[in-house]
Amino acid sequence: MHLDVSFVSKVTDVAEFEDLLLDYYRNVLKVFEAAGGPVLAPQDMVDSSIEHLDEMLPPEGRLALARSQNGRLMGCGALRKIRPDAVEMKRMFVRPEAQGQGLGRKLFEMRIAEAKDMGCSAIYADTARGNRPMLSMYEKYGFQYIPRYTENANPPEFAPFLVFLEYRIPK
Numbered sequence: 001m002h003l004d005v006s007f008v009s010k011v012t013d014v015a016e017f018e019d020l021l022l023d024y025y026r027n028v029l030k031v032f033e034a035a036g037g038p039v040l041a042p043q044d045m046v047d048s049s050i051e052h053l054d055e056m057l058p059p060e061g062r063l064a065l066a067r068s069q070n071g072r073l074m075g076c077g078a079l080r081k082i083r084p085d086a087v088e089m090k091r092m093f094v095r096p097e098a099q100g101q102g103l104g105r106k107l108f109e110m111r112i113a114e115a116k117d118m119g120c121s122a123i124y125a126d127t128a129r130g131n132r133p134m135l136s137m138y139e140k141y142g143f144q145y146i147p148r149y150t151e152n153a154n155p156p157e158f159a160p161f162l163v164f165l166e167y168r169i170p171k
Contacts, residue, residue, distance in 0.1 A: 001098060003074055005066040005106055007114065009058055014050065017065075020073045021046045024093035028128065035129035037161035049091065055080045056090065062114050064107055066098070074098040077107035079115060082124065082151035087115045089125040090153065092134070108137055116169050123167040124149050135163065143167045 011017045025042035033039055049056075056063040056078040066075035075094040079087040089111055094103045115123050125143065127134040143165040154162060 001074075001101060002069050003066045003098065003101070003103055004069075005064060005075075005103070005110065007062050007064050007110070011053060011057075011063070011065075014053075016073050017076075018046050018050060020076055020093065020095070021049050021091070023095060024076075024091060027093070028131070031131045032128040032161055035131075035161040037128065037158060061087075062111070062118070064110050064114075066094070066103055066107065068098070075103050075107060077111050079111050079118075079123075080153065081118070082149075085120055086122040086124060086151075087118065087120050088151065088153060089123060104133075104137065108141065112141065112167070112169070121169050121171075123169065124151070125165045125167075126152055126154060126162045127165075129161055129163055131163075138165050138167075141167065 022042055025045040029040055029042055029045070055061050060081040062079040064077045065073060068074050075098055077092040078090040080090050082088045092104065092107055094107070112123065125138060127138070144167070146164050146166045148156065148159045148164050149166070152164065
């Protein structure tokens with residue numbers, strides 16, 4: 001499957017992006033709940049993401065979208081500026097039918113390169129405890145485990161169910 005992956009300056013079809021985010025939240029919230037986190041409604045999380053869509057778009061944020069040849073949205077990954085020198089990785093997702101083709105790796109690497117291009121020296125991230133696929137990726141790219149960082153987008157009461165990471169971008 002050929003996929004076109006690029007950063008976008010706006011989301012032209014919000015309903016289509018909402019559909020992708022709904023799949024993302026249905027997946028990630030199961031892992032969050034398995035880690036002991038509270039039950040959250042996927043649609044509420046989608047609505048919150050759309051409310052804060054501007055944080056994922058230029059000038060401060062970045063949003064990479066992946067499309068199949070027939071135009072179907074297959075994956076995404078965002079950066080959210082949290083300080084002048086740092087971004088937070090958010091919303092990385094690849095639909096099941098596009099997994100195993102390197103799309104996750106591509107989205108991950110594109111965001112690291114973009115953070116560097118944005119002049120950042122650090123990238124922060126969080127994921128649910130037990131989210132082994134994401135933790136493996138963070139580990140592979142040299143992210144280090146850290147305590148919760150102040151600018152984390154999640155409420156502090158979620159901290160016991162999350163893992164926090166930092167990557168120092170080489171100069």
